[in-house]
Amino acid sequence: MTELRQRAVREPDAPPEDKESESEAKVDGETASDSESRAETAPLSASADDTPEVLNRALSNLSSRWKNWWVRGILTLAMIAFFFIIIYLGPMVLMIIVMCVQIKCFHEIITIGYNVYHSYDLPWFRTLSWYFLLCVNYFFYGETVTDYFFTLVQREEPLRILSKYHRFISFTLYLIGFCMFVLSLVKKHYRLQFYMFGWTHVTLLIVVTQSHLVIHNLFEGMIWFIVPISCVICNDIMAYMFGFFFGRTPLIKLSPKKTWEGFIGGFFATVVFGLLLSYVMSGYRCFVCPVEYNNDTNSFTVDCEPSDLFRLQEYNIPEVIQSVIGVTTVWMYPFQIHSIALSTFASLIGPFGGFFASGFKRAFKIKDFANTIPGHGGIMDRFDCQYLMATFVNVYIASFIRGPNPSKLIQQFLTLRPDQQLHIFNTLRSHLADKGMLTAATEDE
Amino acid sequence: MLELRHRGGCPGPGGAVAPPPREGEAAGGDHETESTSDKETDIDDRYGDLDSRTDSDIPEIPPSSDRTPEILKKALSGLSSRWKNWWIRGILTLTMISVFFLIIYMGSFMLMLLVLGIQVKCFHEIITIGYRVYRSYDLPWFRTLSWYFLLCVNYFFYGETVADYFATFVQREEQLQFLIRYHRFISFALYLAGFCMFVLSLVKKHYRLQFYMFAWTHVTLLITVTQSHLVIQNLFEGMIWFLVPISSVICNDITAYLFGFFFGRTPLIKLSPKKTWEGFIGGFFSTVVFGFIAAYVLSKYQYFVCPVEYRSDVNSFVTECEPSELFKLQSYSLPPFLKTVLRQETVSLYPFQIHSIALSTFASLIGPFGGFFASGFKRAFKIKDFANTIPGHGGIMDRFDCQYLMATFVHVYITSFIRGPNPSKVLQQLLVLQPEQQLNIYKTLKTHLIEKGILQPALKV
Numbered sequence: 008m009t010e011l012r013q014r015a016v017r018e019p020d021a022p023p024e025d026k027e028s029e030s031e032a033k034v035d036g037e038t039a040s041d042s043e044s045r046a047e048t049a050p051l052s053a054s055a056d057d058t059p060e061v062l063n064r065a066l067s068n069l070s071s072r073w074k075n076w077w078v079r080g081i082l083t084l085a086m087i088a089f090f091f092i093i094i095y096l097g098p099m100v101l102m103i104i105v106m107c108v109q110i111k112c113f114h115e116i117i118t119i120g121y122n123v124y125h126s127y128d129l130p131w132f133r134t135l136s137w138y139f140l141l142c143v144n145y146f147f148y149g150e151t152v153t154d155y156f157f158t159l160v161q162r163e164e165p166l167r168i169l170s171k172y173h174r175f176i177s178f179t180l181y182l183i184g185f186c187m188f189v190l191s192l193v194k195k196h197y198r199l200q201f202y203m204f205g206w207t208h209v210t211l212l213i214v215v216t217q218s219h220l221v222i223h224n225l226f227e228g229m230i231w232f233i234v235p236i237s238c239v240i241c242n243d244i245m246a247y248m249f250g251f252f253f254g255r256t257p258l259i260k261l262s263p264k265k266t267w268e269g270f271i272g273g274f275f276a277t278v279v280f281g282l283l284l285s286y287v288m289s290g291y292r293c294f295v296c297p298v299e300y301n302n303d304t305n306s307f308t309v310d311c312e313p314s315d316l317f318r319l320q321e322y323n324i325p326e327v328i329q330s331v332i333g334v335t336t337v338w339m340y341p342f343q344i345h346s347i348a349l350s351t352f353a354s355l356i357g358p359f360g361g362f363f364a365s366g367f368k369r370a371f372k373i374k375d376f377a378n379t380i381p382g383h384g385g386i387m388d389r390f391d392c393q394y395l396m397a398t399f400v401n402v403y404i405a406s407f408i409r410g411p412n413p414s415k416l417i418q419q420f421l422t423l424r425p426d427q428q429l430h431i432f433n434t435l436r437s438h439l440a441d442k443g444m445l446t447a448a449t450e451d452e
Numbered sequence: 453m454l455e456l457r458h459r460g461g462c463p464g465p466g467g468a469v470a471p472p473p474r475e476g477e478a479a480g481g482d483h484e485t486e487s488t489s490d491k492e493t494d495i496d497d498r499y500g501d502l503d504s505r506t507d508s509d510i511p512e513i514p515p516s517s518d519r520t521p522e523i524l525k526k527a528l529s530g531l532s533s534r535w536k537n538w539w540i541r542g543i544l545t546l547t548m549i550s551v552f553f554l555i556i557y558m559g560s561f562m563l564m565l566l567v568l569g570i571q572v573k574c575f576h577e578i579i580t581i582g583y584r585v586y587r588s589y590d591l592p593w594f595r596t597l598s599w600y601f602l603l604c605v606n607y608f609f610y611g612e613t614v615a616d617y618f619a620t621f622v623q624r625e626e627q628l629q630f631l632i633r634y635h636r637f638i639s640f641a642l643y644l645a646g647f648c649m650f651v652l653s654l655v656k657k658h659y660r661l662q663f664y665m666f667a668w669t670h671v672t673l674l675i676t677v678t679q680s681h682l683v684i685q686n687l688f689e690g691m692i693w694f695l696v697p698i699s700s701v702i703c704n705d706i707t708a709y710l711f712g713f714f715f716g717r718t719p720l721i722k723l724s725p726k727k728t729w730e731g732f733i734g735g736f737f738s739t740v741v742f743g744f745i746a747a748y749v750l751s752k753y754q755y756f757v758c759p760v761e762y763r764s765d766v767n768s769f770v771t772e773c774e775p776s777e778l779f780k781l782q783s784y785s786l787p788p789f790l791k792t793v794l795r796q797e798t799v800s801l802y803p804f805q806i807h808s809i810a811l812s813t814f815a816s817l818i819g820p821f822g823g824f825f826a827s828g829f830k831r832a833f834k835i836k837d838f839a840n841t842i843p844g845h846g847g848i849m850d851r852f853d854c855q856y857l858m859a860t861f862v863h864v865y866i867t868s869f870i871r872g873p874n875p876s877k878v879l880q881q882l883l884v885l886q887p888e889q890q891l892n893i894y895k896t897l898k899t900h901l902i903e904k905g906i907l908q909p910a911l912k913v
Contacts, residue, residue: 171868172868174864174867174868175864175865175868175869178860178861178864182818182857182861185821185825185857186818186821188825189723189821189824189825189828190721192723192824192828194722197828197829197831197832198832198833200828200832201828201829201832201833205667205668205671206667208671208674209667209670209671212670212674259652260656261651261654356644356648359647359648359651362651362654363647363650363651366651366654366659366662366663367659367663369659370659370660370662370663371660371663395644395647398640399640399644402636402637402640403637405636405637406633406634406636406637407637416878416881416882416885416893417893417896417897419878420878420897421900423878425904425906428897428901428906429901429906431878431879431882431897432894432897432898432901434879435879435882435883435890435893435894435897436894438883438890439887439890439891439894442887444887444890444891
């Protein structure tokens with residue numbers, strides 16, 4: 008969330024910055040000891056100014072406040088442009104970017120854990136954390152790859168064996184890490200090591216599972232990836248603008264700069280934005296088609312017959328709005344109705360992810376997760392509201408949009424034992440017969 | 453693991469660290485590690501007033517009340533305290549084993565309930581430790597939220613399991629169908645409600661405590677709830693997949709202890725000073741033999757071998773089936789050197805016995821790491837036992853610490869080597885599809901089955 012924590016740009020502006028951070032501390036009502044240690048750890052977080060020299064020189068004339076505005080603004084535009092380029096490059100590149108973001112987030116959180124616990128000298132800890140990240144990623148990517156590249160996997164002999172015993176291999180790898188952890192317990196550091204173990208696992212739970220759900224959504228169709236993420240970003244920006252111009256009543260003690268006006272204004276703006284964006288995107292095949300791997304051309308294709316969700320349909324407008332707009336029906340994509348649900352979630356529940364991250368930063372007395380993006384903090388700062396969005400979209404798709412994948416079911420069926428196959432076949436037959444779908448004609452085939 | 457931590461006969465809260473009656477090297481080893489682990493407070497002092505305060509304020513968390521029933525106490529009052537403890541432990545061990553047999557006799561449904569009960573108790577024990585360690589008595593809503601999360605995660609897992617195994621039952625009831633179809637969404641919404649409540653409950657001065665407790669709750673859920681559900685899935689595969697692994701772990705405990713007692717000399721790992729290499733290796737061999745024999749005995753009975761099914765006509769669980777290939781006696785040719793020893797050409801074995809060797813090996817070699825993990829955990833947080841539920845043995849977690857990894861291993865083993873995907877799950881997913889899709893699949897399947905000769909074309913309804 009775009010909280011106005013001014014990045015400590017260097018020296019001439021240092022004194023006013025400190026006053027601002029102190030007043031922030033007073034607003035937050037932290038105790039004396041808290042603000043003391045905050046001052047201690049402040050240098051930790053804002054030690055290096057990563058703003059490129061170019062920008063520094065160009066903006067050296069402006070006052071510090073406007074300079075920060077410009078830095079943030081330029082970086083925001085740079086990130087958005089980068090986002091568009093990646094979308095243009097296609098799903099494979101997107102997948103790689105998601106993975107990189109995931110690794111960077113993991114790195115940031117683990118580094119915080121380090122700093123918090125002074126765990127520099129714990130044996131093997133860094134190795135073990137990265138090893139666990141590798142194991143969990145191997146497990147998830149293996150499951151995804153097996154699902155989506157089924158034919159490719161079946162052709163290549165080593166891949167086939169890897170996929171057949173995938174769970175066993177992943178579990179063995181994890182066990183090795185677990186045993187190494189137990190063997191690495193050092194007498195005086197038990198508690199620290201257990202904390203770090205717990206910290207690593209919770210981080211994996213949050214970061215890695217979310218990123219894999221993002222990739223699942225992506226494979227469903229790029230629109231399921233782009234619209235939710237854009238809604239969250241739009242909500243950030245809109246809530247900030249509304250708060251800036253109309254903000255009066257504070258929203259929650261945890262983030263004193265959030266206001267109710269910003270919250271509600273952001274909600275409506277995001278819903279409208281979602282509707283417009285989905286209208287624009289639903290017209291293009293490259294966004295709405297599921298990503299498939301074509302075995303003949305050995306590449307990803309997004310070519311298909313758009314499903315019913317992405318075909319224009321006529322909807323009758325309720326009478327209330329009829330009189331206002333003067334039109335009886337409106338042409339919309341059904342997907343736009345779903346986009347309302349997605350935008351609503353992004354505006355109402357997404358901010359809780361932001362509050363969670365704010366609470367976390369306050370609890371461990373850090374200003375930002377890291378210093379990667381000048382003016383914005385770390386990667387985690389940008390993605391904190393996205394936490395819950397990916398899971399929500401995935402659950403939404405699984406519950407409301409599509410059922411299980413028929414071709415995948417057939418594949419699973421073919422791996423069963425003959426007696427199991429027969430049992431399932433008979434159950435299906437009686438089920439269809441009950442529903443009256445089995446006619447004599449179909450039976451004769 | 454049967455570590456020789458003697459339960460105090462008449463403990464007082466403060467006197468736990470004070471020298472109890474010297475019960476052999478056991479207590480001495482504990483003392484040493486206790487005093488050196490106090491040095492941990494130095495590290496914690498460097499950061500956060502919170503941590504150091506809790507470190508120095510809590511000595512140990514000794515068992516405050518002695519739950520040994522009065523009868524036992526009177527019966528054993530004549531013996532010396534050491535033998536008294538032995539007898540208490542022995543009697544409780546036998547009691548637990550008999551309860552286990554009783555529940556097996558009563559059937560799989562009771563076993564499921566037992567597993568659920570144990571899971572809830574383990575969760576409660578670990579959360580209570582978290583409480584004491586962090587003095588979190590006054591955190592708002594924390595207890596409610598922890599139990600709420602436990603409920604959510606259980607609802608999610610049980611919903612997935614129940615839907616799989618009771619597909620026919622579920623299809624009949626309309627409300628259940630609705631719950632099943634939107635199950636993930638409902639579970640996620642419930643979890644989200646808890647998450648939002650957590651964020652709203654953050655109190656200004658207790659942020660870090662609350663985040664710790666949040667993480668503690670989640671890691672506990674990860675460990676206890678997922679393991680217990682894997683246990684239940686193994687159980688539904690056939691009760692033998694539940695009994696043999698658990699008995700192997702228990703047998704390894706007992707035999708490693710006995711071998712260590714009689715022959716123990718070289719220490720195994722600094723974390724548990726009472727474990728010895730002799731115990732470890734002796735336990736390994738005896739567990740393999742035990743598993744082999746137990747598998748042989750159990751493989752004969754349909755009651756243990758058949759997958760648990762829910763029959764809608766009789767509205768109960770049945771374990772009746774044609775035993776699979778695994779549980780039919782087969783002849784194996786012995787390798788030459790064994791031939792000369794046993795003077796036989798072949799031996800009749802159940803194939804399952806070969807698998808039981810793998811299971812016992814895991815139970816003896818890797819299972820103990822779960823025990824070391826729990827020992828390290830107890831040392832880290834300066835507790836003697838997880839709780840005081842079972843007199844002479846500590847809490848439920850103390851009994852189950854070696855089982856942590858076993859359940860997951862058995863589940864992974866089954867899915868990788870024994871059977872393919874779960875047929876009930878495939879069926880359940882089929883029934884959720886649209887009717888046109890079902891019809892298409894039906895035609896495809898029919899063609900496939902006829903091709904393979906599994907289905908006779910002449911067979912028509």
